[in-house]
Ligand SMILES: Nc1ncnc2c1ncn2[C@@H]1O[C@H](COP(=O)(O)OP(=O)(O)OP(=O)(O)O)[C@@H](O)[C@H]1O
């Protein structure tokens with residue numbers, strides 16, 4: 001048997017990685033088609049009705065867009081953190097806390113005029129989501145804690161917190177014992193434009209804003225430099241800690257805003273499942289979009305089509321929900337698996353040319369971002385002796 | 388082809404995108420010779436030898452080893468054929484000992500008794516004059532020691548052909564002497580050596596034959612005995628170049644920078660600099676000499692606010708900078724270009740292009756939230772011309788440039804900011820001759836403009852020719868400041884090893 005050789009690539013050509021990813025999606029479709037055929041359905045029909053189910057008429061298209069909005073906004077937030085190689089997987093918790101912040105004002109100040117109330121809710125959602133991301137960022141910058149675990153844990157804390165509110169202090173007295181938080185008043189609900197809540201316009205504006213922020217602003221540049229090399233950032237005189245903290249606040253604030261939009265426009269209340277898993281799905285859409293804001297719109301929309309089409313075929317073909325989710329699972333499996341082929345080259349035996357040179361460890365981020373001059377050091381210097 | 392050819396490249400070509408790194412290069416390396424590979428930065432030397440470790444594969448052309456056509460897919464293929472490679476950047480596992488590094492990656496290494504290995508290592512060390520403590524951790528080793536481990540590693544694996552890519556770029560003069568004596572020993576034992584270097588006197592010292600590359604093409608192969616440094620330079624550059632550093636005298640000098648009793652602890656929290664005091668004047672180049680690790684890096688980093696200062700003052704125009712933030716120090720017009728051993732470690736963002744790297748230190752002085760990159764684009768284009776930087780484009784990630792070109796980008800940026808004080812450490816590490824002299828001239832121009840330059844160097848000849856005064860560091864302690872016009876290499880060398888100025892001076896020696 002020829003030996004198998006695996007080598008890291010240096011040149012990851014845009015075209016080639018696109019081809020690899022497209023092939024992965026195709027493979028997922030083929031495997032799932034086999035599975036659908038096993039269930040006794042015609043895969044082509046099922047796929048076709050997934051598309052019509054998601055885009056077939058204006059109503060369905062609107063539903064799909066409603067699903068895409070939280071994905072877009074959350075992905076933008078995650079992209080900011082990922083650009084810095086800060087693996088924020090706590091978007092779900094940040095969405096929940098954003099929704100909580102917004103709900104606080106929706107429930108307690110129902111008499112404010114609608115524009116003012118919505119603005120206050122948005123601000124509260126962003127602050128709450130931002131703080132939820134700030135906490136793990138602070139611990140990472142200060143003590144070098146692992147942000148992946150930390151942000152993940154924060155998701156569960158957020159969930160439990162809302163559960164507590166739902167069963168305790170915020171329980172709707174009118175729901176006759178049913179544990180549910182009251183619905184918002186009309187003032188607290190986002191208006192619609194072309195039949196879809198205004199969140200889609202907000203999302204598109206944010207895409208432009210985040211794109212310009214990352215490509216054209218100083219802070220966007222600093223985030224990119226810190227993501228590449230903390231040492232270099234310090235050498236250039238950047239305040240590494242400040243950059244990490246503020247970028248993570250912005251990241252969480254966007255996720256929090258997604259939570260506000262969902263609470264206000266979609267559920268009209270606060271609930272534990274407010275995010276609908278968007279916080280996790282958005283990690284994947286962000287990654288597939290290669291952290292590019294415009295690409296996030298496209299990828300998120302395609303994912304929304306998948307989800308919406310998936311729930312449509314449940315009713316149309318009597319396929320159990322679990323089966324519909326298999327396609328999503330497959331796509332994720334293949335696409336994430338294909339990342340390996342984007343970054344590595346596998347050669348069999350000696351007929352295939354080996355790859356180009358190795359690259360330095362890409363995701364190497366030192367544990368703690370210690371600022372150089374500690375306060376004690378400064379003190380000693382001031383009183384320092386003369387040589 | 389003769390039967391004595393160990394390795395023969397036959398019309399090897401390799402292009403990266405739009406860059407032709409190797410163009411139909413044919414080259415034969417004879418058994419038992421030291422074959423030097425010369426060429427300007429980016430001329431394709433690294434690319435060519437990397438074909439032997441499977442890192443790159445030729446677009447066209449063949450490689451013959453002992454007359455047989457061979458294909459290289461991984462370093463293992465090279466090892467199988469007895470070819471050992473010492474890369475421009477070392478590839479040792481830092482937290483392990485020398486011994487562990489030597490045996491990892493070996494088939495069945497799990498069951499090799501350490502004792503047996505130790506014996507073999509000792510035997511090899513004795514035979515080739517390699518001094519290594521097998522139980523020392525790589526972390527605790529100097530660059531020279533690490534390199535010795537690399538060499539031992541490939542010898543242990545049975546290499547009979549050794550390829551060294553710029554092994555001397557980061558070595559001290561003493562270490563270079565030691566390395567060359569090892570290479571000669573190996574040659575006497577029948578090994579074949581390919582050596583890449585930019586230092587011509589080294590080539591004249593150890594090489595038997597010399598091949599010169601220029602812009603990816605082979606210009607010629609010469610016998611050392613039949614050529615001269617002058618001819619080699621002309622062949623490399625393609626025109627006659629002068630190798631003179633003109634030391635000008637700037638009449639008006641004012642002290643503008645001073646350290647007083649500076650003490651600094653390094654990253655390992657050991658004292659790296661003790662009670663260091665010196666002044667730096669406008670219109671002068673103050674050299675800093677010292678064997679590697681004598682506190683040079685800590686000196687640079689503490690001036691730039693990257694390391695906390697334990698004691699002492701750093702005065703710039705009368706103001707104490709100790710304890711200030713890096714950004715404030717940059718703003719006052721103090722600029723540092725430190726070229727670390729791995730060249731990319733500090734100062735450049737490997738994945739970004741020239742433009743984004745040029746704005747690294749001054750983007751913050753632009754007004755408002757946004758960055759205007761158009762001035763930087765213009766600067767990048769000008770810099771490519773002025774410093775003859777070879778790159779496919781101003782936005783090509785700098786990590787794709789050759790070692791020397793990467794460095795020109797770094798230095799070009801520091802010089803371009805026209806600082807009041809320019810601190811430059813090892814600026815010509817790995818630069819070809821022509822570029823080195825370009826850099827020296829730029830430093831001189833800076834001095835003539837009335838700016839101050841702190842030049843941390845390793846080549847004593849250059850320090851003596853370029854600088855006005857030389858501060859000698861030994862173990863973080865200043866051993867004295869010499870006038871570069873009257874000092875000798877011997878004096879410097881003795882002081883670097885710890886003698887004081889008095890003890891080292893030729894008069895006091897009697
Ligand atoms: N992986 C790569 N991707 C793209 N271009 C590359 C790559 N490696 C080398 N090059 C280009 O090929 C040319 C030759 O590079 P090489 O590293 O062989 O030069 P060199 O002679 O070793 O130079 P130096 O003395 O500066 O190390 C350079 O112009 C470089 O930009």
Ligand SMILES: [Mg+2]
Pocket residue numbers: 432433434475552789790
């Ligand atoms: Mg090279």
